[in-house]
Ligand SMILES: Nc1ncnc2c1ncn2[C@@H]1O[C@H](COP(=O)(O)OP(=O)(O)O)[C@@H](O)[C@H]1O
């Protein structure tokens with residue numbers, strides 16, 4: 001199950017590795033409505049895997065099928081080699097941390113956490129010890145006797161985590177674990193969650209609609225839309241090489257251009273777009289003459305007041321239409337010669353004396369970007 | 380507009396309250412009246428209380444009514460809770476709609492119909508199997524259970540629906556088998572609803588005159604039956620004394636319940652405040 005250490009960081013690349021969770025052709029229908037549509041997924045031991053997507057795209061439904069609260073309409077889920085089809089929730093090797101925390105209001109923190117262990121007929125002394133340990137792990141060692149209504153939001157969240165972790169499940173399922181916390185606490189808790197996951201070594205599957213949270217936490221992300229996976233990959237892969245317009249727009253922001261392939265070389269592609277000719281040095285197989293979409297991230301376009309020394313691809317001319325000051329960076333709205341407006345972000349360069357931007361409103365600017373910056377999109 | 384109460388509103392409030400409470404106050408005052416004729420004042424006295432405590436009929440009726448009320452409330456809560464659970468937590472089963480409809484039918488059925496039909500049932504049963512031999516405690520209790528369980532079921536259903544299923548799912552997820560989930564999570568959370576249901580069933584039973592009159596037999600008088608039969612012969616001061624005692628008991632009960640609830644709520648708010656402050 002653990003695999004050799006060399007490949008344990010990226011087990012999904014290892015052809016021989018056996019996934020802990022295998023989801024095969026899983027569909028969930030509520031009446032006529034398809035909430036999850038024919039998804040396949042492998043998740044490996046030790047991963048912190050994120051299901052990312054907008055609200056109502058079927059993330060929770062998929063999680064509930066893993067925990068056994070919903071049956072699959074078609075397809076199979078197996079965990080650690082065992083088909084889960086006929087295994088009830090109380091016999092599955094999974095535990096869930098609920099979006100609303102679902103703490104038992106009539107039990108103390110200690111009783112809440114011990115509840116799962118007691119179901120396994122574990123001796124009382126051992127239960128007490130494990131409860132102590134896990135409450136220490138989430139830094140709630142002094143809160144044994146509190147009732148849920150005597151806890152703050154952040155404390156409730158940690159009790160819920162402790163209660164789900166204490167049985168040492170093979171898989172921990174977390175449904176929007178940080179959504180109820182305010183922004184500052186949420187960012188701090190993200191790192192705590194990662195630390196705890198590393199310490200206990202349990203596979204986490206986290207549902208979230210927050211793309212920054214997914215990028216921070218995950219080993220891999222599955223981006224969902226309307227019940228389907230649109231892309232599965234590491235945060236870097238998903239950010240740097242989005243495959244579809246949906247992914248490019250959902251994770252971070254991107255300028256997207258429709259264009260026509262003018263050359264499809266073995267190691268490069270050239271596409272004619274609104275932005276002029278775009279040269280991409282990582283070839284994908286497309287056909288000359290095809291219409292395609294190209295995405296460029298705002299921070300990968302460079303602005304300059306001087307014209308380029310020689311004309312070529314990956315260049316454009318525009319005028320500064322608007323500037324948004326974001327502190328460490330600024331976002332420039334650049335109007336191209338054909339009136340289209342694109343976004344460019346750049347680190348702030350404020351002239352100390354006049355306190356004005358080096359590049360300012362209504363100025364003519366020259367844009368350029370690297371051959372590796374643009375990405376071809378499939379859809 | 381809103382800050383100052385207008386005279387008209389104050390007057391209406393006073394009139395409304397007077398309409399509700401003046402009759403009761405009069406009744407209490409007349410219970411201390413020495414005179415035998417109710418509207419004639421004959422000076423203060425406790426003689427009607429004395430005669431009340433000596434009256435065996437009244438004591439028998441009180442004891443019978445309380446016995447019926449307790450047994451009824453207990454069975455109605457048990458059965459009503461099971462029915463509510465079946466309706467809300469057992470998913471779809473065959474005949475669910477029919478079951479739900481029949482469960483609440485006693486709520487809308489006129490009492491005379493319920494009473495009459497139960498009487499017919501008891502008489503028929505006696506003919507067929509020789510039971511119930513006498514009408515009285517057993518038949519009244521059975522009759523009360525049939526309609527109070529409907530009220531309990533409605534309370535339990537609405538509470539279950541309001542609670543949602545997340546906590547039960549959390550318990551299942553932590554490895555509790557369905558029966559453990561029922562005993563450890565659902566029932567404790569349902570307890571306030573069950574207490575409310577029990578109290579309602581208890582009150583309904585104490586209150587009932589119509590149905591009890593139909594299904595009772597000779598010699599088995601509940602308190603409402605006794606009071607009503609005596610009043611038919613004219614207003615009587617000892618009944619005023621009895622009514623005063625009932626008012627006192629009810630008022631004390633309500634005051635205690637309100638006080639306990641108020642204290643719990645205050646404590647709850649304080650706890651939450653502390654938790655909120657700790658977060659900072
Ligand atoms: N029990 C249910 N019955 C009918 N529709 C449901 C049920 N559960 C979820 N859905 C629908 O399935 C879709 C996906 O829901 P969900 O998985 O909760 O989305 P999310 O990605 O926000 O977690 C939603 O449109 C929701 O209305």
Ligand SMILES: [Mg+2]
Pocket residue numbers: 059060175
């Ligand atoms: Mg959800």
